[in-house]
Amino acid sequence: MPIQPIRIFGDPVLRATAQPVTTFDKELRTLVKDLTDTMLDAPGAGLAAPQLGISLRVFTYHVDGVTGHLVNPDLSLSEEEQEGPEGCLSLPGLRFDTRRAFGVVAKGFDMYGEPVTVEGTRLLARCIQHETDHLDGIIFIDRLDRERRKAALKAIRESDWGDGPAPTVRLSPHSTFGGAR
DSSP: OOOOOOOOTTOGGGGSOOBOOOOOSHHHHHHHHHHHHHHHHTTOSEEEGGGGTOOBSEEEEEETTEEEEEEEEEEEEOSOEEEEEEEETTEEEEEEEEEEESEEEEEEEOTTSOEEEEEEEHHHHHHHHHHHHHHTTOOGGGGSOHHHHHHHHHHHHHSSSOOSSOOOOOOOTTOOTTSOO
C-alpha cells in the first residue's frame, strides 16, 4: 500500500481515545501494513493508527532492528524509571527529555487476533508507552514538566508546521508526569 500522510499536532484525532479493535480482518491487516510502511519511510520508531487519522487501538514499532505491531495493548510498567530524548512523527523535529518507565510488559493481539506479549526495556519500553499514549489521546509533551512543556509549545509555535495561535495542551486525566499509569 502507499505511504500515508501523518497527522500533525493540532489534529483532533490525536486527542481522541481510540476504539478497541473488534474485527481482525483484511482491513486490519491492510492498516498494519500501511502503519508499518509509513513508519519505516518516515523513518520512525513507532506509529499509532490515530496518527494516520484512524481511531483504532493499533500501533507498529521498529526498535533495534525488530519490527512489530500490537492491537488493543494493555501495559504493565516497571517502577524503575528512565529519562531520555523523545520525539514524535506528529511533532516533526521536536525532541525533549521525557520520563518513562524503564520496562514494560505489553499484552494484546496480532493482526490475526492471536494473543501477543511484548516485553522490553529502554527504547522499546519508551516506544510502546509512547504509542499506547497515542491510543489514549495523550501526546508525549503532556508528560513533560512545566518548563519543558513551555519550551515545547514555543517550539511548536515557531515551527513551519505549527502555524497559528499557541496550541492548547489538554492534559488527559490519565496523564502523569512520571510516566506510570
